[in-house]
Amino acid sequence: MKAYLNLDEEKLKKILDIKLKVFRREMSPAEAKKLVNDSFTFITPEEFAYGEQHILEYGITDEVMVEGMDDIIDIFEDVLRTEDSHLPQGHPIQTYLNEVDALEALLRGIEAKMNTKFIKNEWLELYDKLRQINTHFSRKQKKPLKL
CATH class of the missing domain: 1.20.5 (Single alpha-helices involved in coiled-coils or other helix-helix interfaces)
Structure with a gap:
C-alpha cells in the first residue's frame, strides 16, 4: 500500500512512536496531545492509519489497542484531517x-x-x-x- 501513497518516513515514525508510547503507558495522553500539536500542522488519514496496520508487530495486542483507541483519537483530533481523501474504489x-x-x-x-x-x-x-x-x-x- 505504501508504494501508492506519498508518505513522509520521518513523520510516520514519529506518529507511530507517539502511539506506541501511549499504548505502553510511557507517555500520558495529555503529554502526547501536546507533543502531537507541537509537532504536526496536520496528519492525513493515510498517515494516521499506516502505523495501525503494523502496530501489532511491536507487541501491542488487539485488547490494548481497543482499550486505548479513544485516547489515541483524542490525542490526534486537532491535527487529523478528516475530509474526503478521494481514494479510488478498491484502495x-x-x-x-x-x-x-x-x-x-x-x-x-x-x-x-x-x-x-x-x-x-x-x-x-x-x-x-x-x-x-x-x-x-x-x-x-x-x-x-x-x-
Missing part, C-alpha cells in the same frame, strides 16, 4: 472506510429495532451481520513496518 483505506460506514448503518438499524416489536428472524439476521465485524477488525498485515 485498502477506502475499503476500510466503506466497511466502517456499513458498520455504522448496521448499528443504526439495531438501535431502530430496539423500540419495535421483537421478531426473531430479523434479530438473527442482524446478529449474523454483526458477527462479520470480527473479519473486519481482525485483519493484520504480515510484514512489520520498516522505518
Whole structure:
C-alpha cells in the first residue's frame, strides 16, 4: 500500500512512536496531545492509519489497542484531517472506510429495532451481520513496518 501513497518516513515514525508510547503507558495522553500539536500542522488519514496496520508487530495486542483507541483519537483530533481523501474504489483505506460506514448503518438499524416489536428472524439476521465485524477488525498485515 505504501508504494501508492506519498508518505513522509520521518513523520510516520514519529506518529507511530507517539502511539506506541501511549499504548505502553510511557507517555500520558495529555503529554502526547501536546507533543502531537507541537509537532504536526496536520496528519492525513493515510498517515494516521499506516502505523495501525503494523502496530501489532511491536507487541501491542488487539485488547490494548481497543482499550486505548479513544485516547489515541483524542490525542490526534486537532491535527487529523478528516475530509474526503478521494481514494479510488478498491484502495485498502477506502475499503476500510466503506466497511466502517456499513458498520455504522448496521448499528443504526439495531438501535431502530430496539423500540419495535421483537421478531426473531430479523434479530438473527442482524446478529449474523454483526458477527462479520470480527473479519473486519481482525485483519493484520504480515510484514512489520520498516522505518
